[in-house]
Amino acid sequence: MHPTRLIRRGLLLLSFLAIPLTFFVQCGPPPQPEGQQESASEPNSETPLEMSAETSPEDGGFPPESCPSPQTPCVGGCKDLKTNPQHCGKCNNACANNEICLDGACLSSVACPTGTTRCADACIDLQTSSLHCGACNNACPAQTTCKQGLCSCPSGKLLCLAECVDPQNNARHCGKCNNACPTGQICQQATCLCPDQQVLCGDQCVDTQSNTDHCGKCGEKCPTQCLNGRCGCPTGQTDCNSQCINTQTNAQHCGKCGGTCPTGATCVSGKCTCPTGQTDCNGACVDLKTDSNHCNACGNRCTGGNACQNGVCTCPTGTTKCGTSCVNLTNNASHCSACNAKCPTSQVCANSKCGCPTGRTLCGTNTTCLDLQTDFDHCGTCNNKCATGQACVAGKCGDPCGTTVSYATNIQSILNSRCIGCHSGNTPSGGLSLEAAKSFGSLTTGKSTCSNKTFVVSGNAAQSYVVEKVESATPTCGARMPRGGTLTTAEITMIKNWICQGAKNN
């Protein structure tokens, strides 16, 4: 070591031991301790560590009335006179700039006494300081104390996750740190166990006295309940299909298992009971006064439109009893205005009078209602008879097949505008081409592949499948044509007339 350093060290040591010498030395140039320059921070720094524990200074110039130990009331707040360099030993006794306060005495900041270490402004015994245990600022967790530079728990306890625990009975740290007991288990004498009265079944602590999955012993399942370690139902209840049931009150099991009560009934003292005013008829609670299937007595049915009123089968208002049936005399064709007053065939009863339905007429003394739109003998008006060969169409005598139709002009133009969108090309819909060059052949020689019916039966529109396809909403096969629409009545009549006239290629 360099001689001048040795000298400075010597002087430094002396300055601790002899106060007058210290004065003498400090008159010369201030000694600069080389090895300690880093740690020798300003003793008057703004927030010295030991200051931070003190109560904040109060304004007003009066010392506080009392202070928490080990602080003392000083003007400006509570101060720890043992360590506060502004109030070292007594209030307002400030240490010099390069001094620190240790045990109430100002000391040169450059070195700490043997056995202590400089932590910020204080000389600390790292072996025992709980704020600086083993190293500066290594504070010990709550409950621990610093022993030989190590944060230690009171005897018998372990430091686990910054907490002192008793490994004898701590379920999270059983026997050792982080040895957690399975859910439901407790830690006793450093061993994970099930609580009293409980048994470990698989990984679960269960009470085999009451657990339905482990009744009496592990794995013993009960269909009903587990009582005192035995499967069964409590007193007063019966095992019905693995359910504990009170057969005195349960409407599904009244009196015995499966003894189902009628709808609406309740189970009273083990007997099915219908509500007041109702009777049990073969498993149903009914009101014999109003129930048409059980009028006055179980099974006594009211028939012929009769309803049960006050236990008597009676015809409802607006109806009259004719024989055994209740009928409305205003519109019943068999009993029009009076029982058994029957209307002639084809007539109906309206407002208690026999007559023809809308669109039909009586001619002369004939009692049959006629359709004058189509009736050959009474076409348009009564007694207007059509000539031989004629037909009555829309109330007029005329050619039964209508005016002459041209296939090329009339029929093909319908097909062109309404059908060939789908029925043309190489793969026409339904395999049926209705293009001009092919349509006549397709229709007059072909058959439906789907219904096997003939498309056109010459002279008979009613038998022709093509008419059925355009006229019926539900043809034998597939949908009405054209798909997604309908032809007009005039267009359909045109096709029918063409067939009626012999389905010619004209």
Ligand code: HEC
């Ligand atoms: C939007 C397409 C479409 C239009 C337009 C259309 N059809 Fe069809 N047609 C079909 C399809 C698809 C089928 C096969 C399925 C069925 O029978 O419903 C079919 C089947 C038919 C069949 C039966 C074929 C068989 O072998 O059973 C006839 C007949 C027919 N159409 C006539 C017509 C006529 C006549 C028109 C015009 C008035 C017409 N279709 C317009 C799509 C159409």
